[in-house]
Amino acid sequence: MIDVVPYDPNWPAAFEDERSRLSLALGPLAVRIEHHGSTAVPGLAAKPVIDIQVSVASLTPREPIVSPLVAIGYQHSIDPIEPQHEFFSRGYHQDGSRKVHVHVCEVGSTWERRHLAFRDELRRNPDTAAEYGALKRRLAANHPRDIFTYVDGKTDFIRSVEQRALADT
Numbered sequence: 001m002i003d004v005v006p007y008d009p010n011w012p013a014a015f016e017d018e019r020s021r022l023s024l025a026l027g028p029l030a031v032r033i034e035h036h037g038s039t040a041v042p043g044l045a046a047k048p049v050i051d052i053q054v055s056v057a058s059l060t061p062r063e064p065i066v067s068p069l070v071a072i073g074y075q076h077s078i079d080p081i082e083p084q085h086e087f088f089s090r091g092y093h094q095d096g097s098r099k100v101h102v103h104v105c106e107v108g109s110t111w112e113r114r115h116l117a118f119r120d121e122l123r124r125n126p127d128t129a130a131e132y133g134a135l136k137r138r139l140a141a142n143h144p145r146d147i148f149t150y151v152d153g154k155t156d157f158i159r160s161v162e163q164r165a166l167a168d169t
Contacts, residue, residue, distance in 0.1 A: 002140040002150050004045050004133075011039040014050050018100055022054060025068040031055045031107050036115045038136070041122045045133040047140075050100045053115055055107045059086060065104055074102060084111035117165035118158060128161060 015035040022033055037051025038044050056065060065086060066076050074088040084105055091099030105111040122129040135157055136150075143149040 001144050002147060003047060004136045004140040005048055006045055007041075007043050008039075008048065011035075011046075011048075011050060014100075015040070015052065018050060018052055018102075021072055022052065022069070022102065025072045026054065026056075026065070029056050029064060031057060034116060034119075036103075036119045037101075038122075038132075040119050041129055043126070044122060044129050045137060047136075049098055052100065052102045053112065054102060054104045055109075055112050056104055057107060059104065059106055062086065069102065069104075074100075082111070084109050113166065114162045118162050121161050121165035132157060132161070 012035065019033045019035070023030055032053075032055040034040075034053045034055070035050070036053045037049070038046030039048070039050050059065070069088050070076060074090045077087045077089065079085065079087050086104040088102040088104070089098040089100060090102075103111070103115070105115075122132060132154075135154060139150045139153040143153070
């Protein structure tokens with residue numbers, strides 16, 4: 001079940017806890033650790049999943065990244081559609097959904113810039129954030145068990161916000 005919930009003021013603290021764990025595990029490999037996604041935008045409704053972006057100098061070799069994260073309880077998944085990042089997840093809510101997603105990407109990559117630009121635009125523009133929140137609630141209501149349709153339904157909106165945000169930088 002796709003559950004979009006009101007903003008939880010505990011999400012930043014949950015991110016900080018994970019950031020500390022990731023920083024200890026990866027050490028200097030982690031050039032930057034950012035809270036991104038909807039839980040990183042104050043006031044925005046979101047699926048209760050803390051999305052974290054870890055930027056590294058290089059994704060290769062994988063082993064120095066994968067091993068420490070697996071050792072602290074993350075599950076590694078390869079995303080064949082998005083080769084610009086490594087995906088990890090950890091923890092489960094009662095409904096079986098993940099609590100934390102970690103995306104590891106290269107510093108300066110398109111992946112890094114797009115995701116941070118989207119987050120920053122939502123933080124800067126409450127009207128855009130509200131529009132995005134309404135879209136997510138509508139998609140979750142219309143497709144409560146279809147995560148692929150839910151994600152696809154957000155894509156055009158996300159891309160347009162990313163393009164606008166990246167044009168402003």
